[in-house]
Amino acid sequence: MTTALTAKGRATRARIVESAAHVLREAGLAATLDDIRERSRTSKSQLFHYFPEGKDQLLLAVAQFEADRVLDDQQPHLGRLDTWEAWHNWRDAVVARYEAQGDTCPLGSLFQQIGRSTPGARAIVVELLRTWQEHLATGVRALRAGGLLPESYDVDGAAAAMLAGIQGGVSIMLATGRPEHLKASLDWNIARMREAAAVAP
Amino acid sequence: MTTALTAKGRATRARIVESAAHVLREAGLAATLDDIRERSRTSKSQLFHYFPEGKDQLLLAVAQFEADRVLDDQQPHLGRLDTWEAWHNWRDAVVARYEAQGDTCPLGSLFQQIGRSTPGARAIVVELLRTWQEHLATGVRALRAGGLLPESYDVDGAAAAMLAGIQGGVSIMLATGRPEHLKASLDWNIARMREAAAVAP
DNA sequence: CGTGATGTGGACCCGCCGGTCCAGCCACCG
DNA sequence: CGGTGGCTGGACCGGCGGGTCCACATCACG
Incomplete structure (x- = not known):
């Protein structure tokens, strides 16, 4: 077309x-x-x-545009989560990105507007979350491969929890204007991983 | 008036x-x-x-109505988080509540609509989150007082991370329709607490 | 009962906003 | 240089939805 x-x-x-x-x-x-x-x-x-096709089509294009930015803004850190230092740098990048974004959620309002009606919007968000979590899981596996985490570590559980924590931290920041929960969630999750490292072989 | x-x-x-x-x-x-x-x-x-005062005022009343239900639906579990069993029961109640709610977020769409414009909406959400986290922190303290967690345990960090994880899990569920992240987040956070218990004095 | 306040029905208004239409513009190609 | 086809400007439309108004019903209370 x-x-x-x-x-x-x-x-x-x-x-x-x-x-x-x-x-x-x-x-x-x-x-x-x-x-x-x-x-x-x-x-x-x-x-x-x-x-x-009108407004919906435009909004969908904007959604894709914004979704692409989300992960780009976390690079290059997100792609190289193989040391504890890298994780902390990434954590800082995420916090900085969302603090700069302030109290507006482009994808959030977009999704509210065209959410259930069109399947396209959901697909964009699903794909974004999937890729994001994939990156996190790859990072956790890199730590494990480097001997920084035990072999039995629950990689996918950790990645899912981390992603949920970020989303929640951002949601709360949007609602309250305060980034504390985002920081607390990231710090808490990373700290718990490092505890597992402390008892690792 | x-x-x-x-x-x-x-x-x-x-x-x-x-x-x-x-x-x-x-x-x-x-x-x-x-x-x-x-x-x-x-x-x-x-x-x-x-x-x-029109639609906004009505929506605000609805927001308050919905906010009150959020915590009520978690009772009586949320008020008695003093054993591991209680925590798991509460976890099940939260999951059930949001699975029943499906893919709509009353407070979310409400907030989108009257969010920044009126201060009242933000106040309702802030108050809800504050109370919610308070309940969680009280529960963690109860565990600590019962000797199930070390004295030095970071109560507020744990409560904040738990709350963020829930919010994120719910957000993801709204976006994707799948409750996995909510469950993963709750399970992961509770499991990490129990690990701290394992090495407790 | 009467009377004033509270509760109720529904017609009406009007500005906003997504969407349509067509006339003219400009760039490229023969 | 002429014409074909993508590109651009802006007037116009229709209905949707929040908000207003007034007449009428109903009720509490002396």
């Missing part, structure tokens, strides 16, 4: 998505097509030219 | 709040005053009679 897009066209489309993402971060669900149109310096017709 | 409310008036008001909560669970942010009016078998004028 979207074959034949000149360079100019692609640039405009990208500008629309970025602007939409920006507006959505600020206004959340209150964001309107007119806000997006204004910020991207385009017109109504362009919005529907590039996203013929 | 709300002095002078006859028994009939109070009943109608309560019926409106309950109906609104029900509709919001199903429709989420798509819920309209007309849906609420229909379900509660009232009329537009009654909605504004009991909530003169």
Whole structure:
């Protein structure tokens, strides 16, 4: 369908998505097509030219855009969790990223708006979470392979708990404005891993 | 302000709040005053009679209503976390509660809608989380007092991490439809506590 | 019973916002 | 240089939904 897009066209489309993402971060669900149109310096017709299926399609593109950023912002740490130092650096990166993001959750409000209705939104979130947890599990396995954790360590359980802790910490931060729970969760989970290391062979 | 409310008036008001909560669970942010009016078998004028400040005020009342239920649904377990058995019973109650709730988050969508704009919504969530964590901390202290955990155990860190894990597990469940992370988080956190118990004096 | 307050029904209003349409623009290609 | 096709501007529309208004019912109480 979207074959034949000149360079100019692609640039405009990208500008629309970025602007939409920006507006959505600020206004959340209150964001309107007119806000997006204004910020991207385009017109109504362009919005529907590039996203013929309307607002939902645009929001979906924004969701994908934001989802990609989530993991990118944690690199290069997330890809190299093979030492305790790396884990702590990653922890700092996560905290910094979400503190900078402040009290808006791009994916959260996006998901609220197009959640159950379209299957696409759920797929994006599922894929993001799956990849994220995969990275964490790989990191835990790297520690184990390096002799820093016992052979019997429950890798997937640890990764799942870690991911849940992050999500919860972020949720609470969005609701209360305070990052303490995010920090506490990360610190607590990492500390418990290091305890397992202390009794490791 | 709300002095002078006859028994009939109070009943109608309560019926409106309950109906609104029900509709919001199903429709989420798509819920309209007309849906609420229909379900509660009232009329537009009654909605504004009991909530003169409009929709936000009604949603706030619903938020309070839902927040109260969250902790009630965890009782009596949440108030008596003084044995390992009690902790596991509580864990089961939490999982059951959220599995029954399915993939809707009353407070979540409510907060999205009236979040930053009105201070009241944030206050409700903050208070809920504070009380919840307090209960957990009390439970951990009870274990410690019973000699099941070392004297030096980080009570508040454990409680904060546990709460974050629950929130994250629920968030993920809402997004993906699967309760695995909620269970994994609870189980992992409780198991780590029991490990500390194993080396306790 | 009468009377004033409280409770109730529903028609109406109006601004907002997603979506449509068409006329004109500009870039590339022969 | 002309024309074809993607690109752009903006006026316009329709209905949805929060909010208003007023007439009427009902009830508490002396």
